Amino acid sequence: MDKIKIEILSILADDNRTDHKTIAAMVGSDEETVDRLIEEMEKDRIIMKYTAIIDWEKVHAESTVSARIDVQVQPQREVGYDDIARRICRFPEVKALMLVSGKFDFIVMVEAPTMMDVSNFVSGKLATIDGVRSTWTTFVLKKYKENEVIYGEKDSDHRQVVTL
Amino acid sequence: MSFDPQLYINDSIRQVKPSGIRKFFDLCAGSKDIISLGVGEPDFISPWTIREACVYSLERGYTMYTSNYGLPELRYEIVKYLAERFGLSYNENTDVIVTVGASEAIDMALRTLIDPGDEVLIPEPCYVSYQACTLMSHGVPVPIVTTEENGFRLTPEDIEKKITPKSKVLILSFPNNPTGAVMNREDLTALAEVAMKHDLIVISDEIYCELTYDGEPVSIASIPGMKDRTILVSGLSKAFAMTGWRIGYVACHPDFIAEMVKIHQYTILCAPIMGQKAAIEAFQSGRTEIEKMRTEYDRRRRYIVERVKEIGIDMVTPEGAFYAFPSVKKFGLSSDDFATRLLTEKKVAIVPGTAFGNSGEGFVRCSYATSMKQIVKAFDRIESFVDQLR
Secondary structure (H helix, E strand, O other), rough: HHHHHHHHHHHHHOOOOOOHHHHHHHHOOHHHHHHHHHHHHHHOOOOOOOOOOHHHHHHHOOOEEEEEEEEOOEEEEOOHHHHHHHHOOOOOEEEEEEEOOOOOEEEEEEOOHHHHHHHHHHHHHHOOOOOEEEEEEEOOOHHHOOOOOOOOOOOOOOOOOOOO | OOOOOOHHOOHHHHHOOOOOOOOHHHHHHHHHHHHHEEEEOOOOOOOHHHHHHHHHHHHHHOOOOOOOOOHHHHHHHHHHHHHHOOOOOOOHHHHHHHHEEHHHHHHHHHHHHHOOEEEEEEEEOOOOOHHHHHHHHOOOOEEEEOHHHHHOOHHHHHHHHHHHOOOOEEEOOOOOOOOOOOOOOHHHHHHHHHHHHHOOOOEEOOOOOEEOOOOOOOOOHHHHOOOEEEEEEEOOOOOOHHHHHHOOOOOOOOOHHHHHHHHHHOOOOOOOOOHHHHHHHHHHOOHHHHHHHHHHHHHHHHHHHHHHHHOEOOOOOOOOOOOOOEOOOOOOOHHHHHHHHHHHHOOEEEEEEEOOOHOOOOOOEEOOOOOOHHHHHHHHHHHHHHHHHO
């Protein structure tokens, strides 16, 4: 992939609100080129979505419970793991899904309003899918770091204002 | 008779002027919303792995003196780094001292070389300590003005004009603070010829060498014939974002080291062991972090170059360090007035070029060791200030 595309991606990954004109200056290109490349990468689903990292605990308005569910499955002939994975993905409670090595096959990250909702989802929806052999649920108690951001830490500059 | 302390102060100290930025501190004090482009140190915190190495060493009880020369493991890392990065070959037992920042190394080098009246050639604008340390060593600072026209690079002709029978030392500081100028191999080769012709010792302050944006950094010590007559000074402050640790080093001919270590031994004893332990980790695992920071500085630099052009300010494109040095001549204000008014009217702190020698008049230093967001905001304010002046 072009070096310039990778540069643009790394700038957007850090701050997706950086405007295209600024990005153009940062990568030594012009605004039209950056517009075009970003549009291309959106179309190719290289850039899949622009989002924000939010400390929901500070908002209080909406409580959510997060859990990680380790799932063992029986892979199926011809489709292997993909078919089961696709079925699990469709549930809106599922925020992330990964195939992993080790004792379990999938890690499923789930979010729901209450612990009961998570529990109902696991017993009613997830565990009953054909091919799912066992589940192991771990509730998240507190988040310290997510997407490279440390929760509760402020950007503070302790340097003197002017130094030579 | 009343006691007057002034009567007891020696002349060479009296000649040293206090730093010219006190005023800006006072203006900034108590004022909110100031965006500072005035800081001469990285906005990054030392990488965690480096800090952790220090904490671990403290836990294990490393709180003692080290050898005057510094920890052998650190000297080994320094020599290895200089070999890999610049193709230089030094002996870790005889050619290196770990110092309290590059600043101490500069002071030691000058004190070791200068007899009263010896002349020290100092390209200007430049960092503030060279002139002061020369005066404190009873030497005579001879400024050589580098110009916009030459991209603030030093040329052999510039040096030739200032040579006298008393010339002994040439100080080089590239990549340069405040101009951002870089000397490539060709430029340095031309200077080396002059240095050899006039039998000059070169003190090369390479503290910003890792922050070179176009091409690989070159040390003048690696130019044929120059190693013996170059005192290479560097440190971890800028590249590894380790300013407060105060770890620098000097590498040069063992005969110079043998003399310099006397000064170091009797005034400092050794650089703090905590910083030295952290520095070992920095050399061993800090490469990726250096690259990350360099990439980030480079993006900011390119943004500033574009933005300054767009606003209509003249500037030589900076190629190293983290400073831009635009000209404010066309606005009809002195650098000091420009900087003072920008601070009071638009709350952006920059440093007038005159803080780096008289030849800095007409320029201001903008540091891009601050986040992209802040830089964008600062230049919005600079743009509106400049529009007002037109």
